[in-house]
Each structure stands twice: as structure tokens, then as C-alpha cells.
Amino acid sequence: MNRVLAISPHLDDAVFSAGGTLARHAIDGDEVTILTCFTGNVANPQGFALACQLDKGLSAEIDYMALRRAEDLAACEAIGAKAHHLPFLEAPHRGYADAKSLFAERKETDAPIVADLRAAIASLYDKLRPSIVYGPLCVGDHVDHHVVRDAMAEQSAGVPVVWWEDFPYAMKSEAVSEGVVRRPLDAPSAAAKLRSVLCYKSQLGFQFGSAERAADILSQWTMEGFVGGDLAT
Ligand SMILES: [Zn+2]
Numbered sequence: 631m632n633r634v635l636a637i638s639p640h641l642d643d644a645v646f647s648a649g650g651t652l653a654r655h656a657i658d659g660d661e662v663t664i665l666t667c668f669t670g671n672v673a674n675p676q677g678f679a680l681a682c683q684l685d686k687g688l689s690a691e692i693d694y695m696a697l698r699r700a701e702d703l704a705a706c707e708a709i710g711a712k713a714h715h716l717p718f719l720e721a722p723h724r725g726y727a728d729a730k731s732l733f734a735e736r737k738e739t740d741a742p743i744v745a746d747l748r749a750a751i752a753s754l755y756d757k758l759r760p761s762i763v764y765g766p767l768c769v770g771d772h773v774d775h776h777v778v779r780d781a782m783a784e785q786s787a788g789v790p791v792v793w794w795e796d797f798p799y800a801m802k803s804e805a806v807s808e809g810v811v812r813r814p815l816d817a818p819s820a821a822a823k824l825r826s827v828l829c830y831k832s833q834l835g836f837q838f839g840s841a842e843r844a845a846d847i848l849s850q851w852t853m854e855g856f857v858g859g860d861l862a863t
Contacts, residue, residue, distance in 0.1 A: 632660040635760035636711070637751060637782055639774040640720065641666050641698040642830045645705050645823065646837070647794040648764050650815035651854050653822035656710030663712045665754055666702060667747055667778055670717035671695045678729075679722035686832050697832060705829035709822045716750050718743060721773050733771050740777055747781035755786045763791045767857055769807050770799025795855030798837055801847070812855040820852045 634655045638644035644652065644664045656662045671693065672679065683694040699715055706713040721732050725739065765782045766775040775796060782791065795810050806812070815823065827848060828834070828841055838844035 632761045633758055634660050634662045634762050634764070635754065635758055636662070636664045636764040637766075637778060638664055638666040639766055639772070639778045640668055641695075641702040641715075642705075642827075642833050642837075643766060643775070643796065644764070644794075645709065645826045645830070647766070647797040647800075648854055648856075649705075649709055649823035649826050650819040650852075651794075651813075651856070652711055652764070653709040653826070654816065654819040657818060657822075661712075662710060663714055663754075663758060663760075664702075664706050665714045665716065665751070667716045667750075667781075668718045668720040668774055669695055669699055669702075669715040670719045670723075672719060672723050675723065677722075678727050679720075682722050686836055688832060694832075698830075701830050701832060705826040708826035708829055714754065716747070718747060718750075726773060732773055734773075736773050736776060740773070744777055744780045747777065748784070751781055751785060755789070760789055763789055764794055764856075765791060766796050767793035767807060767810070769796040769803060772796075772799075791858060793857045795857075797851075797854075798847070800855060801851060806855070807857070809857040810855040811857070812853045815852045815854060820848070824848050 632655060636644040636648060636652055652662050680690060688694055703713050725737055726732055766779055768775045768779050795807060824845060827844060834841045834844045838847055
């Protein structure tokens with residue numbers, strides 16, 4: 631039995647990018663945990679942070695992160711994974727003031743966040759003793775994904791780390807990133823992934839257009855891409 635740890639920047643990345651592979655681990659009897667890093671609340675978000683909520687059709691009164699954490703619990707259950715949430719704040723709460731800045735230069739003020747996140751991940755390594763770890767390759771270059779990847783560097787030696795091709799960014803980019811191996815999902819894994827993806831109701835319109843469109847896209851994109859690690863699981 632493997633003890634699988636997937637380290638997700640946001641509440642959806644691990645499932646969108648590697649949900650079928652994680653479902654396969656669970657079907658095979660592996661213990662799967664999805665750790666999501668940026669799930670913290672901010673009371674009364676303002677500016678761009680508030681806009682990120684409003685543009686998904688959610689009014690200012692709604693606790694956006696609580697809603698997304700609940701979606702994540704359902705999504706993890708759908709693929710047989712345990713959910714673990716860390717209270718780090720997403721980039722719009724750390725001074726990134728517009729959509730463009732999320733994919734541009736990192737702020738120096740993120741350095742202590744990387745250090746704190748590295749410590750939080752290390753303590754989960756101690757607790758879970760994972761035998762395989764998954765994390766973001768950072769296709770699409772979202773600053774939060776890079777923060778997670780940096781925090782995952784220098785963790786326990788000897789544990790294989792597999793980097794997932796971030797989805798749906800991978801679908802939107804013209805070239806396949808260097809070293810990525812795309813593997814087809816078997817039918818039960820693809821079905822579990824679709825059930826899981828559809829739990830992230832608040833994100834489906836923004837990421838795919840609609841829930842129907844997400845289902846349509848995933849019925850055609852039945853593969854996941856990875857770099858590194860022992861892929862013969
Ligand atoms: Zn993300």
C-alpha cells in the first residue's frame with residue numbers, strides 16, 4: 631500500500647490535474663491525502679479579492695472560502711481521498727491586485743510564505759510518512775503554484791515526487807511542457823475524476839464555461855500528464 635500525498639495550491643488543482651490518477655491509487659487500496667495550501671478566510675475581502683468572488687456570481691455576504699472548502703470535502707470523497715486544508719491566503723489577499731499579476735513576477739513579500747508553507751508541509755510529511763508525493767509542475771505560471779512548488783523543494787529526501795501538468799492550463803497552452811508524459815485514464819478513474827471535478831461548482835463556470843462544458847471537456851481529455859517519480863504505480 632502506498633501512502634499518497636498530493637499537495638494542491640488551490641481548492642481544485644489536485645483533482646483537476648491529477649484526480650484520475652489519485653482515484654486509481656484509492657481504487658488500488660492506497661491511502662490518499664490531498665493537502666490544499668491556500669484555503670484561508672479573510673473577513674470582508676476588498677478590491678480584486680472581492681472581485682474574484684463576485685465574478686463567480688457569489689455575493690459579498692457569502693463566505694467564499696468556506697464554500698470552496700466544503701466543495702473540496704465532497705470532491706475528495708468522490709475519489710476516495712482525505713482532505714487536509716492549510717490556512718494560507720491566496721495571492722489576491724497578498725497584494726496581487728489584478729488577474730495579470732497572478733501570472734507575472736513574484737512579490738518579495740512571498741518569501742516568508744514559502745518558508746512557513748515549507749514548515750507546514752514538513753510537519754505533514756512527519757505525520758503521514760508519504761511513500762509518493764504529487765505536486766504542481768506550474769504549467770500556466772500562477773504565482774501560488776510556484777509558491778507551493780518552492781515550498782515542496784528540499785522536503786524529505788528519498789520520497790519520489792511526481793509533478794502534475796496543471797489543468798486546465800495544460801489544455802490551453804500550445805506546447806506540452808518538457809518532460810511531461812501523458813497517460814490515459816482507465817474508465818473507473820476517469821468517471822471518479824469527473825464526479826469529483828463537478829463538486830467544485832463555484833469554479834466550473836470560470837475554468838470551463840459551465841458544468842456541462844466541464845463534463846464535455848473531460849469526456850474528451852481522458853489523460854493526465856506528469857514529470858518525474860516512479861510512474862509505474
Ligand atoms: Zn490553482
